[in-house]
Amino acid sequence: MDVQRRDFLLTGAVAAAAAASVAPALAQTAAAPVGPGTERGGNARPGDERIQYQGGTEVKRLRIINTAELEIEAEKILPKGGYGYIFGGSGSEYTKRENLRAMESIHLEPHFLSGVGKPDLSTTILGHKLPFPIIVPPMGSHGLAHVSKEIGTATAAKAVGTVMMLSMQSNVPLEEVAKANPGNMWMQLYFPADRGYAREVIMRAKEAGYTAIVPTIDSTLAYPRDNNIRNDFRIPVSLGKGNAPLNEPDTVKAANMMGRRKVDLNFDDMVWIKEQTGLKVIPKGIMSPATAIQAVERGLDAVYVSNHGGRALDGVAPAINQLPRIADAVRGRAPIIFDSGIRRGQDVFRALALGADVVACGRPILYGLALGGPLGAQSVLEYLRDDLYIVMQLTGCKDIKSVTRDRLAPRIA
Numbered sequence: 001m002d003v004q005r006r007d008f009l010l011t012g013a014v015a016a017a018a019a020a021s022v023a024p025a026l027a028q029t030a031a032a033p034v035g036p037g038t039e040r041g042g043n044a045r046p047g048d049e050r051i052q053y054q055g056g057t058e059v060k061r062l063r064i065i066n067t068a069e070l071e072i073e074a075e076k077i078l079p080k081g082g083y084g085y086i087f088g089g090s091g092s093e094y095t096k097r098e099n100l101r102a103m104e105s106i107h108l109e110p111h112f113l114s115g116v117g118k119p120d121l122s123t124t125i126l127g128h129k130l131p132f133p134i135i136v137p138p139m140g141s142h143g144l145a146h147v148s149k150e151i152g153t154a155t156a157a158k159a160v161g162t163v164m165m166l167s168m169q170s171n172v173p174l175e176e177v178a179k180a181n182p183g184n185m186w187m188q189l190y191f192p193a194d195r196g197y198a199r200e201v202i203m204r205a206k207e208a209g210y211t212a213i214v215p216t217i218d219s220t221l222a223y224p225r226d227n228n229i230r231n232d233f234r235i236p237v238s239l240g241k242g243n244a245p246l247n248e249p250d251t252v253k254a255a256n257m258m259g260r261r262k263v264d265l266n267f268d269d270m271v272w273i274k275e276q277t278g279l280k281v282i283p284k285g286i287m288s289p290a291t292a293i294q295a296v297e298r299g300l301d302a303v304y305v306s307n308h309g310g311r312a313l314d315g316v317a318p319a320i321n322q323l324p325r326i327a328d329a330v331r332g333r334a335p336i337i338f339d340s341g342i343r344r345g346q347d348v349f350r351a352l353a354l355g356a357d358v359v360a361c362g363r364p365i366l367y368g369l370a371l372g373g374p375l376g377a378q379s380v381l382e383y384l385r386d387d388l389y390i391v392m393q394l395t396g397c398k399d400i401k402s403v404t405r406d407r408l409a410p411r412i413a
């Protein structure tokens with residue numbers, strides 16, 4: 001990888017982080033209270049809109065050897081607080097670590113001499129034709145990674161022809177991002193406590209051409225993230241709150257309103273989104289067969305298996321371990337989307353074999369964005385595609401449908 005180290009603007013939050021690294025225990029007491037009833041994202045303070053921050057600025061293709069090295073390079077160029085926010089998981093990061101460990105513990109079983117020449121990676125999901133089964137998951141505040149923000153990522157998605165899910169917490173308004181990847185956008189929703197505001201966001205998305213709403217169901221409350229507390233990090237309001245309530249001009253108040261979520265979220269709320277918009281609804285964060293079965297029975301359009309990359313409830317199982325039981329429960333009645341721990345083509349293959357129809361890859365795309373803007377994020381997607389191609393060829397899978405469980409080795413007890 002050819003990456004230049006560069007200077008970056010120190011933010012107030014980063015300066016605080018430097019002090020906090022000297023006395024982390026003290027920093028925890030000094031940080032904003034995080035406890036029962038504290039809602040996610042609602043911790044902006046007056047004056048936060050003046051905190052300056054700058055992500056990466058370079059625009060270039062990356063020669064990617066593996067995504068772990070991208071993480072190391074991104075750390076060198078990003079402000080500490082922003083890097084920590086992207087890198088981190090919740091709690092002691094047990095689930096984040098387990099996602100990667102569990103993924104690597106699944107062995108492939110190649111069927112050699114199968115006569116497969118060039119595997120076909122193309123697939124479809126909910127009416128979208130994809131050249132390969134990898135899409136972009138919703139991630140808040142791409143401005144933490146790169147000055148091109150979500151426009152950079154959407155440009156990358158468009159270049160490779162795939163779907164991008166836009167986080168409700170995007171820096172750039174959903175209407176502008178949609179123009180960068182027209183026809184291939186889904187809108188993520190942190191269901192707000194204020195139903196009028198919830199309606200405003202989903203109707204804006206419909207109007208702008210998004211074809212699905214992706215309500216995230218695993219984050220009705222904050223599970224503390226040690227990293228952010230230690231760094232006293234809050235996403236700088238100055239980066240932009242693209243989907244803040246239209247009738248709230250005060251940016252700090254708007255940021256906090258975005259953070260006030262409906263804590264008693266339930267299936268009726270999911271159905272309500274469908275009734276209001278007529279769009280596809282994909283609950284994100286399903287981690288049990290029971291929730292998946294109900295999602296199918298309530299007429300939701302897909303099942304999104306994810307533990308938020310280990311950023312929601314720490315201590316839950318690695319998402320890949322839950323996937324086969326969930327797929328068995330769904331029985332093909334709805335497509336399955338999977339994320340949490342995809343780092344190589346092998347991982348895409350493992351998830352497909354265990355029942356996913358498409359996968360999403362999170363942090364590596366933001367590291368690619370940080371290091372090379374739209375071309376960097378595009379390089380990550382192409383790296384995963386090319387690696388999957390090799391794995392499919394070597395395991396003897398001619399197309400996505402043939403990536404089945406018999407291409408994985410049984411566990412030896």
Ligand SMILES: Cc1cc2nc3c(=O)[nH]c(=O)nc-3n(C[C@H](O)[C@H](O)[C@H](O)COP(=O)(O)O)c2cc1C
Nearest residue numbers: 086137138139140167216308309340341361362363
């Ligand atoms: C910086 C960052 C911000 C995220 N923001 C959101 C978000 O706004 N909404 C959401 O549903 N998931 C969010 N996620 C979780 C991702 O959608 C995805 O589930 C996760 O990144 C997958 O794990 P991976 O990073 O190991 O690939 C975020 C993840 C990261 C790394």
